[in-house]
Amino acid sequence: MPNRSVFFVSDGTGIAAETFGNSILAQFDIRPHRVRLPFIDSVEKAVRAVERINEIGQAEGKPPVVFVTLVNPDVLDIIKSARALVFDMFNSFVQPLEMAFGMKSNHRIGRFSDAAYSPQYHNRIDAINFSLLHDDGQSTQNLIDAEVILVGVSRCGKTPTSLYLAMQHGVRAANYPLIPDDFERMRLPDSLTGLRHKLFGLTIAPDRLSEIRSERRPDSRYAALDNCRYEVSEAEKLMRREGIRWLSSTHKSIEEIATTILQQIRPDRLEY
């Protein structure tokens, strides 16, 4: 079904509509065209959006699917008038919650409105800066301020996981490579002494590691399968010996790795 379009219409960035809509679409073996229509916060913009939805529906001969997160009822009414299958994601849930909470919703537009001034946002930006400064063992200053320090062999997924933890969850995540020097000494790098409780290990299947390293440095000793086998085995030995919790990144996305790490380092409630 290639000729079917899906729209994400929002008065904000549309990220909530898109994330949730995509997780629903993943339940179907289709690859529809997707169109993001963010910042639809006025009647005029809504009218133009409907025109666009209708045109595409006509061209495709099938009504598009429209995932909507809109707070303003006038804007919502216009979008609902499109010749399309419109899923009103907010109101399906907001009204029952008004009953449960015993209060009216405040019809605030956009998840991220004024986000740029909130302490939570500030914390996320700080965490991104921290994680960048402490990527790949670049700086050992203030490592004590890290909430978690990822360790593992080069190219096992430490960097993108650290950045994701910072960006999505506001976690100050440093990362530190384990290198052949450490294996020869069979000891953690000195900079990590006294920080063992903050360490979390990543490991990876040697053949996958060899693939990833080969993309960057083909035909190198660094990428050779036997070297990858050696490094991974030594790194696991070291982590086991030092009592470091670890997981394998081989079959996991950074979202899955980050969620698992969060369960370990913040096992209790999330405070926003």
Add this chain to the structure above:
Amino acid sequence: MPNRSVFFVSDGTGIAAETFGNSILAQFDIRPHRVRLPFIDSVEKAVRAVERINEIGQAEGKPPVVFVTLVNPDVLDIIKSARALVFDMFNSFVQPLEMAFGMKSNHRIGRFSDAAYSPQYHNRIDAINFSLLHDDGQSTQNLIDAEVILVGVSRCGKTPTSLYLAMQHGVRAANYPLIPDDFERMRLPDSLTGLRHKLFGLTIAPDRLSEIRSERRPDSRYAALDNCRYEVSEAEKLMRREGIRWLSSTHKSIEEIATTILQQIRPDRLEY
């Protein structure tokens, strides 16, 4: 209403449940405790989750709110048996879509299952690596491969926006600082010659810039308000002269900045 808990229960990472649930909760003036229960993919785990939900509801004297994205109907049934207000986010939308698409959903668990092997995921990881390598003008190699190059004065938001574009949207986003040398010459840095069509500018209110810089280097010339005024005014002059599109990051989150840039650089359909 501090003593009310909200749970996000999922068979995957729970990111879809959490993103969407939070955007709905933002409609209410409450700050509930939030608990993430990811990877609930078996009857046993579901039973334990229900026990936890019920315990907390009893302690608080109010039924918790539970946002659920669960595919397995047995697991879902158990969660629905909790003494809580359960919002089944999938089935509210999946069933009507089955009708519309004329096909059954495949009951695949977790948005990110097997994501680690998809070309889209590979592209995102590549984009993160690219954006890191090309952060702050660090490397000018392969700048031609950038989908967008953010320019602007130091600390106006280029780095987190580039990383967000890469991580969330798989955009190869480089960033390049505009510095006093460029203002004296009133020309773009030489490395950007021929790449003007890829440039996107960020600017910022001078007083906000001074605040941000003061956090890093208090009482410095770099952070002084008059210097920030000078740099911002010169950078805007340069961008205007060179015909570079730009926006102000002052009141915007990185999500909002990224969404606006995406509309410019990928005005058409999203292809996943």
